[in-house]
Amino acid sequence: MAxxxxxxxxxxxxxxxxxxxxxxxxxxxxxxVATVKSGEALTLADEDGQxxxxxxxxxxxxxxxxxxxxxxxxxxxxxxxxxxxxxxxxRGFSDIKTESHGYEIIETKSVPRIRTIAGDVSAVExxxxxxxxxxxxxxxxxxxxxxxxxxxxxxxxxxAQRQATKDAAKLAGLKVLRLLNEPTAAAVAYGLDTGSEGxxxxxxxxxxxxxxxxxxxxxxxxxxxxxAGDSALGGDDxxxxxAMWMAEQAGISLNDAYLSRRMMDEAxxxxxxxxxxxxxxxxxxxxxxxxxxxxxxKQQFNQLIDGxxxxxxxxxxRALRDAGVTIEEVNDVVMVGGSTxxxxxxxxxxxxxxxxxxxxxxxxxxxxxxxxxxxxxxVGNKPDDxxxxxxxxxxxxxxxxxxxxxxxxxxxxxxxxxxxxxxFTTFKDGQTAMAVxxxxxxxxxxxxxxxxxxxxxxxxxxxxxxxARIMVTFQVDADGLLxxxxxxxxxxxxxxxxxKPSYGLEDNEIERMLRENVEHAKEDVDARKxxxxxxxxxxxxxxxxxxxxxxxDALLSGEERATIEASLKxxxxxxxxxxxxxxxxxxxxxxxxxxxxxxxxxxxxxNKALSGHTLDEFK
Amino acid sequence: xxxxNYFELFSLPVSFEIDISALSERYQDLQRSFHPDRFTNATDxxxxxxxxxxxxxxxxxxxxxxxxxxxxxxxxxxxxxxxSESNTVMDTTFxxxxxxxxxxxxxxxxxxxxxxxLEKFTSDIEAQIKELxxxxxxxxxxxxxxxxxxxxxxxxxxxxxxxxxxxxxDREEALL
Numbered sequence: 001m002a003x004x005x006x007x008x009x010x011x012x013x014x015x016x017x018x019x020x021x022x023x024x025x026x027x028x029x030x031x032x033v034a035t036v037k038s039g040e041a042l043t044l045a046d047e048d049g050q051x052x053x054x055x056x057x058x059x060x061x062x063x064x065x066x067x068x069x070x071x072x073x074x075x076x077x078x079x080x081x082x083x084x085x086x087x088x089x090x091r092g093f094s095d096i097k098t099e100s101h102g103y104e105i106i107e108t109k110s111v112p113r114i115r116t117i118a119g120d121v122s123a124v125e126x127x128x129x130x131x132x133x134x135x136x137x138x139x140x141x142x143x144x145x146x147x148x149x150x151x152x153x154x155x156x157x158x159x160a161q162r163q164a165t166k167d168a169a170k171l172a173g174l175k176v177l178r179l180l181n182e183p184t185a186a187a188v189a190y191g192l193d194t195g196s197e198g199x200x201x202x203x204x205x206x207x208x209x210x211x212x213x214x215x216x217x218x219x220x221x222x223x224x225x226x227x228a229g230d231s232a233l234g235g236d237d238x239x240x241x242x243a244m245w246m247a248e249q250a251g252i253s254l255n256d257a258y259l260s261r262r263m264m265d266e267a268x269x270x271x272x273x274x275x276x277x278x279x280x281x282x283x284x285x286x287x288x289x290x291x292x293x294x295x296x297x298k299q300q301f302n303q304l305i306d307g308x309x310x311x312x313x314x315x316x317x318r319a320l321r322d323a324g325v326t327i328e329e330v331n332d333v334v335m336v337g338g339s340t341x342x343x344x345x346x347x348x349x350x351x352x353x354x355x356x357x358x359x360x361x362x363x364x365x366x367x368x369x370x371x372x373x374x375x376x377x378x379v380g381n382k383p384d385d386x387x388x389x390x391x392x393x394x395x396x397x398x399x400x401x402x403x404x405x406x407x408x409x410x411x412x413x414x415x416x417x418x419x420x421x422x423x424f425t426t427f428k429d430g431q432t433a434m435a436v437x438x439x440x441x442x443x444x445x446x447x448x449x450x451x452x453x454x455x456x457x458x459x460x461x462x463x464x465x466x467x468a469r470i471m472v473t474f475q476v477d478a479d480g481l482l483x484x485x486x487x488x489x490x491x492x493x494x495x496x497x498x499x500k501p502s503y504g505l506e507d508n509e510i511e512r513m514l515r516e517n518v519e520h521a522k523e524d525v526d527a528r529k530x531x532x533x534x535x536x537x538x539x540x541x542x543x544x545x546x547x548x549x550x551x552x553d554a555l556l557s558g559e560e561r562a563t564i565e566a567s568l569k570x571x572x573x574x575x576x577x578x579x580x581x582x583x584x585x586x587x588x589x590x591x592x593x594x595x596x597x598x599x600x601x602x603x604x605x606x607n608k609a610l611s612g613h614t615l616d617e618f619k
Numbered sequence: 620x621x622x623x624n625y626f627e628l629f630s631l632p633v634s635f636e637i638d639i640s641a642l643s644e645r646y647q648d649l650q651r652s653f654h655p656d657r658f659t660n661a662t663d664x665x666x667x668x669x670x671x672x673x674x675x676x677x678x679x680x681x682x683x684x685x686x687x688x689x690x691x692x693x694x695x696x697x698x699x700x701x702x703s704e705s706n707t708v709m710d711t712t713f714x715x716x717x718x719x720x721x722x723x724x725x726x727x728x729x730x731x732x733x734x735x736x737l738e739k740f741t742s743d744i745e746a747q748i749k750e751l752x753x754x755x756x757x758x759x760x761x762x763x764x765x766x767x768x769x770x771x772x773x774x775x776x777x778x779x780x781x782x783x784x785x786x787x788x789d790r791e792e793a794l795l
Contacts, residue, residue, distance in 0.1 A: 419674040478655040
């Protein structure tokens with residue numbers, strides 16, 4: 001049996017080895033993985049030296065192809081080759097059935113699925129293929145197992161979209177250290193690079209999403225003041241605008257999936273060419289015998305996309321207002337996302353903010369680099385680092401009240417984490433249950449907001465209408481994910497949900513997909529579970545040992561300390577014991593045994609923070 | 620930490636007048652110690668505790684930063700109820716003014732240059748808000764029973780103006 005090692009109090013714990021952690025930019029069009037190596041953040045290339053992984057997945061009968069090879073067959077195999085899947089994340093059937101894409105969408109009890117030759121797949125599964133590909137790339141390149149990843153999401157992603165992203169990571173076998181908002185990630189990369197303090201506007205126009213964040217950088221603290229955006233607006237829409245113009249010019253409809261793909265490809269090529277050229281020749285094969293040709297000049301192109309660009313400026317205005325910042329107070333504007341390469345976008349943004357935007361960092365890579373810096377700090381590779389990111393929730397969160405109205409509990413642009421409680425009461429005499437319907441959005445009517453979850457509080461003691469006191473608490477964590485609890489104050493009846501999005505996956509679904517995925521990779525699912533629990537056990541052991549080293553002498557009696565050490569010994573034994581379930585149980589026991597100690601430590605550090613005195617004085 | 624008042628939390632005197640830069644400096648210091656990002660390698664329980672503390676610190680900061688919320692909070696510390704239900708005796712001139720302003724807002728929407736008119740409207744409201752805040756300051760510093768109940772009435776008026784400003788902003792967005 002291995003004896004627990006406990007270092008001398010006051011002595012620093014052994015310098016731990018560099019932990020492998022990555023930042024992943026899971027983009028609509030392209031995805032990237034980056035890490036911090038010898039103090040420098042850089043993106044990782046695949047075997048062929050490519051950094052960008054096209055976010056395209058082709059499902060073959062017995063094989064799944066991800067990236068460039070999949071992208072190459074998009075036009076010839078449009079039904080089985082899924083691109084821009086980020087647009088479907090956390091979305092319901094009715095949200096995506098009308099969008100123009102070539103896929104056959106299947107409605108199911110939970111999330112909608114895309115029909116492919118290899119079966120029906122959800123957006124979460126498709127995304128997990130992209131993440132798994134990047135995970136493998138990183139582990140091969142870094143030569144070891146990843147401790148975790150920071151995955152970026154558009155700041156304007158709602159709860160369902162965030163949860164879906166987290167599920168995809170879980171499915172890919174990645175431990176999510178944090179979901180980080182893309183503009184905040186960009187600010188980290190940019191801010192640490194230039195060291196410029198003050199107010200920054202991050203204008204992030206990607207392939208399918210638009211974000212604007214206003215943040216203040218002060219001594220390593222990135223405080224997001226406000227964010228706004230559109231989670232379904234991006235470069236794809238420019239391509240679509242061009243393709244529709246082409247179809248109109250050619251006098252054809254875009255109903256055919258193959259032709260539609262060819263048109264979209266040509267549109268994208270034209271858009272990219274017009275970054276430097278003043279006009280571009282278009283050519284599309286309409287059928288085997290017919291081709292269509294035309295010229296698209298910059299003026300016409302600008303006209304096609306001006307409406308889309310204008311749609312990004314309204315959120316800019318709203319974000320400034322919510323931040324309480326005027327245009328003059330913005331020190332600089334940073335451009336992020338591939339679509340900010342379009343000259344017209346730069347022109348209009350410069351006009352709006354009355355200053356030329358900064359474009360000096362590669363807009364494709366800056367998000368992944370920022371995420372890598374955050375990941376490196378979170379796994380503890382830079383213990384003395386002062387960097388701190390304070391983000392906000394992008395959309396208001398509320399609850400349905402009488403008459404289909406939404407009562408806002410947490411308004412948009414509130415700094416997270418945040419907890420708010422609000423009291424509600426019963427409507428009828430003798431009412432014993434209450435339906436809690438959680439919504440996200442800015443509008444007053446339930447029908448105009450996104451439904452996040454519904455649950456019921458039961459066993460309310462019968463009282464006259466209006467007498468019950470039901471406290472509903474919303475807690476948003478640092479990932480922007482919501483948990484709702486309802487409690488009847490007089491009886492103590494309680495119900496809570498970790499908000500499972502209305503369009504989310506059930507836990508058993510994830511479990512099943514995990515199994516299927518793993519089978520696909522010819523890996524043993526139990527081995528993987530065991531490994532996960534072992535890693536978790538090591539983490540818990542390290543955390544508790546470090547806590548004991550720091551504070552046991554000051555805070556614990558000999559008896560209390562012995563109880564905790566016994567639970568650690570049990571956990572250490574279980575860890576060697578090759579059973580995931582036993583390790584999990586031992587972790588729970590250790591957690592219980594250290595509950596009081598954790599609370600004492602927190603109190604002690606609060607006192608310390610408030611008084612500026614040292615912990616020794618609280619002995 | 621839960622039983623400390625927000626001013627103590629930020630080591631600031633209990634007062635309506637506030638040193639905003641000291642507040643935000645102290646806020647960042649506290650978050651540096653308690654934000655969940657500082658607890659990624661801790662046990663689940665410690666992470667949960669840190670989330671609760673960080674939430675509380677955020678709430679306290681938002682409360683003290685905003686003049687209306689700060690005023691409401693100060694009054695609640697002094698056990699003075701500022702909810703509109705209990706404060707039925709509103710200044711009638713103020714109420715009349717509010718009704719007129721609301722009508723003006725409706726008229727703006729059908730005016731020939733609604734955006735320009737809205738801008739003027741909003742800046743008028745802003746000026747009124749500033750004026751009220753100055754008055755609040757003096758009532759709070761007098762700190763008598765009478766001046767505090769005046770402060771409560773002004774808080775309520777301030778709340779009206781905040782709502783009106785919000786409404787004007789919503790309308791502006793609808794026009795854009």
